[in-house]
Amino acid sequence: MTSPLRIAIAGLGTVGTGVVRMIQTHGELIAQRAGRPVEIVAVSARSKDKARDVDLSAYAWEDDAAALAQRADVDLVVEVIGGTSGPARDAVEQSLANGKHVVTANKALLAEGGHALAKAAEAAGVALRFEAAVAGGIPIVKALTEGLAGNQITRVMGVMNGTCNYILTTMEHTGAAYADVLADAQKLGYAEADPSFDVGGIDAAQKLAILSSIAFGTEVDFDGVKVEGIERVSLMDIEQAAEMGYRVKLLGVARMNGAALEQRMQPCLVPATSPIGQLESVTNMVVVEGDFIGQTVYQGPGAGEGPTASAILGDIIDVARGLMIPAFGQPATNLVKAERAETGLGAAYYLRLTLEDAPGVLARVADALGRQGISINQMRQNAHEAGTAPVLIVTHPCGRIALDKALEEIAAHKTSLDQPVALRIEQV
Amino acid sequence: MTSPLRIAIAGLGTVGTGVVRMIQTHGELIAQRAGRPVEIVAVSARSKDKARDVDLSAYAWEDDAAALAQRADVDLVVEVIGGTSGPARDAVEQSLANGKHVVTANKALLAEGGHALAKAAEAAGVALRFEAAVAGGIPIVKALTEGLAGNQITRVMGVMNGTCNYILTTMEHTGAAYADVLADAQKLGYAEADPSFDVGGIDAAQKLAILSSIAFGTEVDFDGVKVEGIERVSLMDIEQAAEMGYRVKLLGVARMNGAALEQRMQPCLVPATSPIGQLESVTNMVVVEGDFIGQTVYQGPGAGEGPTASAILGDIIDVARGLMIPAFGQPATNLVKAERAETGLGAAYYLRLTLEDAPGVLARVADALGRQGISINQMRQNAHEAGTAPVLIVTHPCGRIALDKALEEIAAHKTSLDQPVALRIEQV
Numbered sequence: 001m002t003s004p005l006r007i008a009i010a011g012l013g014t015v016g017t018g019v020v021r022m023i024q025t026h027g028e029l030i031a032q033r034a035g036r037p038v039e040i041v042a043v044s045a046r047s048k049d050k051a052r053d054v055d056l057s058a059y060a061w062e063d064d065a066a067a068l069a070q071r072a073d074v075d076l077v078v079e080v081i082g083g084t085s086g087p088a089r090d091a092v093e094q095s096l097a098n099g100k101h102v103v104t105a106n107k108a109l110l111a112e113g114g115h116a117l118a119k120a121a122e123a124a125g126v127a128l129r130f131e132a133a134v135a136g137g138i139p140i141v142k143a144l145t146e147g148l149a150g151n152q153i154t155r156v157m158g159v160m161n162g163t164c165n166y167i168l169t170t171m172e173h174t175g176a177a178y179a180d181v182l183a184d185a186q187k188l189g190y191a192e193a194d195p196s197f198d199v200g201g202i203d204a205a206q207k208l209a210i211l212s213s214i215a216f217g218t219e220v221d222f223d224g225v226k227v228e229g230i231e232r233v234s235l236m237d238i239e240q241a242a243e244m245g246y247r248v249k250l251l252g253v254a255r256m257n258g259a260a261l262e263q264r265m266q267p268c269l270v271p272a273t274s275p276i277g278q279l280e281s282v283t284n285m286v287v288v289e290g291d292f293i294g295q296t297v298y299q300g301p302g303a304g305e306g307p308t309a310s311a312i313l314g315d316i317i318d319v320a321r322g323l324m325i326p327a328f329g330q331p332a333t334n335l336v337k338a339e340r341a342e343t344g345l346g347a348a349y350y351l352r353l354t355l356e357d358a359p360g361v362l363a364r365v366a367d368a369l370g371r372q373g374i375s376i377n378q379m380r381q382n383a384h385e386a387g388t389a390p391v392l393i394v395t396h397p398c399g400r401i402a403l404d405k406a407l408e409e410i411a412a413h414k415t416s417l418d419q420p421v422a423l424r425i426e427q428v
Numbered sequence: 429m430t431s432p433l434r435i436a437i438a439g440l441g442t443v444g445t446g447v448v449r450m451i452q453t454h455g456e457l458i459a460q461r462a463g464r465p466v467e468i469v470a471v472s473a474r475s476k477d478k479a480r481d482v483d484l485s486a487y488a489w490e491d492d493a494a495a496l497a498q499r500a501d502v503d504l505v506v507e508v509i510g511g512t513s514g515p516a517r518d519a520v521e522q523s524l525a526n527g528k529h530v531v532t533a534n535k536a537l538l539a540e541g542g543h544a545l546a547k548a549a550e551a552a553g554v555a556l557r558f559e560a561a562v563a564g565g566i567p568i569v570k571a572l573t574e575g576l577a578g579n580q581i582t583r584v585m586g587v588m589n590g591t592c593n594y595i596l597t598t599m600e601h602t603g604a605a606y607a608d609v610l611a612d613a614q615k616l617g618y619a620e621a622d623p624s625f626d627v628g629g630i631d632a633a634q635k636l637a638i639l640s641s642i643a644f645g646t647e648v649d650f651d652g653v654k655v656e657g658i659e660r661v662s663l664m665d666i667e668q669a670a671e672m673g674y675r676v677k678l679l680g681v682a683r684m685n686g687a688a689l690e691q692r693m694q695p696c697l698v699p700a701t702s703p704i705g706q707l708e709s710v711t712n713m714v715v716v717e718g719d720f721i722g723q724t725v726y727q728g729p730g731a732g733e734g735p736t737a738s739a740i741l742g743d744i745i746d747v748a749r750g751l752m753i754p755a756f757g758q759p760a761t762n763l764v765k766a767e768r769a770e771t772g773l774g775a776a777y778y779l780r781l782t783l784e785d786a787p788g789v790l791a792r793v794a795d796a797l798g799r800q801g802i803s804i805n806q807m808r809q810n811a812h813e814a815g816t817a818p819v820l821i822v823t824h825p826c827g828r829i830a831l832d833k834a835l836e837e838i839a840a841h842k843t844s845l846d847q848p849v850a851l852r853i854e855q856v
Binding site: 018022025026029030032033034035131137138139142143146147148149150151152217275278290291292293294295296297298299300301304306307309310311312313314316317318321322323324325326329330331334 | 446450453454457458460461462463559565566567570571574575576577578579580645703706718719720721722723724725726727728729732734735737738739740741742744745746749750751752753754757758759762
């Protein structure tokens, strides 16, 4: 097997040019490790004329990404265009249909249609690989699909959006407000002009849905992820959490509750001394727990040209070596459509209520909680501006449904001046 | 490929019975993921009559482990006997010679003869896999060999001996002396009756030598690892390190200095806020740095029945899936015999000297250091028993050869009452 693996690259943004650069830099090293050369034969992007700092002159050019799928001289197509429709989807679907292996970083496409794509790859007898789609450079898809394959996975957790972790840790370290740190992150290039995909938790939830499928043998179910963003986390929440020995993280958790799959992506309080609690800045972390292995932790850069290219090259080298594993670790027809867990196991919650500063207000809150069977572990009312009283409550463990009922009632009180904030306290 | 993968297990201690238990527990799950059943057909151990809490009645028994290698009904032999000679070596060598795949947890055997075994496996066209030999359940061999294969690896570091990390962190948390904590660790089963293999750094150095070979494409060179144990680390060292913002870890570091391979396993001071600095108790951690990926960190249980069995099952499932990668990530004939770096790059050192409490003694120490071009960053003489003065020095970055010369001179002073202790300060 010394004939080259011939690849085409669809998309020449940061990631695409990173893949070109990595292959140009390490061609010999890659050939030694893969057992055969990896050769770029063709590329495609929206604009041929755009200035790029890699030399593309040796490669054929296609204006249409899907045309790469038609080329007889291509064995594998790397899709790094992004998006769930148009050229990205066309390139992936047509490559699989034409018997080309596909390596993609496209988490949105996989979260939406991963199961169908896996079926298409298996029908064609080709590989569909996506290490770069989850937690950037960390080889977590490989760890879960292969290294830990003998285990019943019991829980997968992760901090998988660097923008959110940067914002939350920077708020803590600088004492700046959410909006100010977000604006800075946008200037630094850590956050998009429209940040909703990141701060709203969607990006991280897509990654979690992909990992869940591998971990639990279920069809990818992105719509089944309960998603909350970090937009309403305030500096006060972060400071209060720190005082109690916690840090606030946008945390994804997936596990089976009996036959039902629980998938959550939400800001949580986690112990400050835990590996997740210690995570700083844009770094990503995934925690995988299995019945024989116990807990393993994986940390690394979650984005960027080099790390993403590294993940894509890992996949390409796997294919070059002849590794053929179903996309989600077992044949797509084996994957079951899991029912959705309506709620997670009970947990303690941190609550922040903004109440009118008037007699009897607190009693009504305590009463609303009590009628849902929720008991209060700590309650604190800090110094406040005249007229409003931010009240902080830590509950004893309770169910989310009961909590939501109580919070709905509290929010309807005339004395509630803002929607309550509820952050789950997760023992990680 | 739905015919079963038929395996034999040589060795039925904790790890061997763990593998049996895992296959008995997860037979169906493993078959789904591997694409074919994994079946135990034969086992071997020193004593057939020993009570074991797994049912072995369905498997053929061989008194001689090497006899497993002769069986026509075996595709893969799991070697978990341990040791570099006798039945372990025979079982591995004869299995490879007879065209059986081998999965082993035997770090000593690999550290001593890994290169020859890899050649034998390649000549026979079978797999030689050893995820369990390094950092227990953490899939770090896979990450390095496969996930990060597109990178030039720039540095590998690890805390890979749970016994040592347990002793060092327990000394810090309880204020107990080394000997007392070691005795407790022996009672708890964290340390062997003869602990020298662990506390002397040998066990961890074997693991480092294996990772170096994969990372840098060099023949395994265990004798090239500069090894120091933790026996002389005192509570005072740990407390002083903590005051300066460091923790003491038995840390392995491997990297290329030009064409020379630097491999060290020694107690070091590492920043307390770094991932390695935060590592507690028996947990293992490996840090891998590559030119495109940057830094990735892997944490998990480094020993024990479940984690070790998990690593072995990962390897078995890889073989069942048809994965065939050379043992050290590229053909054994490609691996180069690297020269040994005589010394690492310069670093600051923490020194503890036990000196006679007399006039002029400190001046002679400073003079000895100064004549080797070593300048002092901090010096501190703490309260002490009458007659002896423990002196603590932090140097500016210096070379190890110059430092050793100075320390040799200082040790020869009549006023030196004990061998100096020197701990490298490693920026991790």
